[in-house]
Amino acid sequence: MAEDVRAEMVSTVFQIVVAEGDQVSEGDTLVVLESMKMEIPVLAESAGTVTSVGVTVGDVIQSGDLIAVIS
Template sequence: MKEITASMAGTVLNVFVNSGDVIRLGQEVIMLESMKMEIPIESSGEGVVKEVKVNVGDFVNEGDTLIVLV
């Protein structure tokens, strides 16, 4: 299993994938908002989304798991 984690603290603005989606390396999967800036989170690997662990509006800290891939 691979995990996609938050690169910085912020609020989840958008989630672009759902469980069961096939994603590729570098695909934008989540948009965070931090200090009034939008920060795209890209996939660090390829696979199928097993679980999306956050929802729009959630606050996350740097290193928090956002998405689990299989």
Template sequence: MHDIRTELTASVWKILVPAGSTVTAGDEIMILESMKMEIPVEAPFSGTLTEVTVGEGDPIQEGDLLARITPDSDATS
């Protein structure tokens, strides 16, 4: 299982993929909002989105945990 963390201070605008879903590398899993800009958060590799640790509207700080993903057995991390 691998953590997906934010690289900026923002708020969670929209969660696009619920926990338990299968994702492909590059799929947008949520959108953050910072200074009126929308910043997509993409799956770094294919696998299962095991956990989403934030909710829509939550304020987040740099380094905060957003989600956890379990890679497919053939994915590289």
């Protein structure tokens, strides 16, 4: 079953840690967001393979925007 990883707040994509095809474990950092000068890691909620990364560094994302998909 695929897990959609979505933004929880308006922020800017600061760093992308994973790429499509990477294996991740629960708790691994997928991307780092920046909001109000704070760096916020986005973590995998389950183990699997990253099948899609929907952001690039510098993107301004809104709450609910798709960041990545893990299957």
